[in-house]
Amino acid sequence: MNDDELAAFLENGSDDEPGGTVAARELRDLLADETVWDDPSPGGADALLAAIRAEQAERPEQAPQRERADQALQPGAPSRPPAAAPSPTPSRAGRAPRPAWRRPALLAAAAVLLVVAGLTAGFLVGSGRNEAGGQEFAIAGTDLAPAASAVATVEDQPSGVRIELDVQDLGPAAPGTYYQAWVKGPDGLVTIGTFHMRGGDDVVDLWAGVDLERYPTLTVTLQQEGGGQESSGRVVLSGDIGSTSP
């Protein structure tokens, strides 16, 4: 089948036409498939650039980060494994290592500060549950925001489930974009609020009106203003918050 014949078949041929080859029929089928005509959500290039800039800023000595494709793309390997326990300490890659002699003194000072802060704020750090009864969960940055992290404190209230999200190193949403938090599970995806982080690291109050046992995964996506009400799919934070038993 030459170009003219293929063009004629693609334009006018039918599947039961004897002149059509298997390949030509497959191409015709694909031309009628909606996946060939659907477009990614708007703002993807901006989000990609923001992710690249964030990664370059995080690793200035490695910009751009070099990574062997065969190491980065192991089938089945999660792009970033979720942390097993709350881990509010953000990544500090790029800083010069401190002298070893200073570490004990710094650890001692940090311990004192933690005790003072704990007494002041009334929180018992490390149990996964704060004094007010809220349970804490680690939320990890995805490959789109590898430096970011958060601790979600989940607490049942008479009007719904309050989720306090202590966000670290996420970076401000660029003008025209915003962050949106979701809970999702087998029953679907429910939004629980939006924010922008333009004032720096902060604690964001979110509210869910659904049972988190059925929506156990919390995600944060970067959204484009005017991009519609659906999730953009550009997930920057993700973690499990569904297990609320002590």
Added chain:
Amino acid sequence: MAEPIDDPDLVARFAAGDEAAVRAVYDRYARPVFTVALRILGDRTLADEAVQLTMLKAWRAAGSFDPSRELAPWLYTIARRVAIDLYRRDRRADVPTELEDDALAVVPLSFERTWEAWEVRAAVDQLADEEREVVRLAHLVGLSHREIAERLGVPVGTVKSRSARAHRRLAFLLRHVAETVE
């Protein structure tokens, strides 16, 4: 103005995070990546995530890319692996632990079939806007030339000439795919 995709320095500038190069690569390849991901995942939200992860992984790995090779097959390989990883991740969240191994054994679509979809999408994207719309209305919506003419408010002859031109271009761009499948 869009960067020429055959720029020999494009990959190097993409690897360096040059904004124009990143936008050029994204504009040229995001839609084929999305098509492949959507065919594998069947979910727009996950397909959007796959586009972002594919492009980010490509940027990270671009320093080791051999510039004498074509960019499209390399990006396609990344896209397909990313989509399958997301498929497995999504399945892992949905199925009981004891069924996980069986779920992971599922391979959504054959390599060849998703590559054909990539090629068709890339070819369609190279058509002029008015030609692409005629092809879309004919194949996806299933309209006749007369119905397309009414929809677009142009003479039937214009639709016929656009359609013929578009399909000749598609045949030229997709001939190598047809030869591979034969």
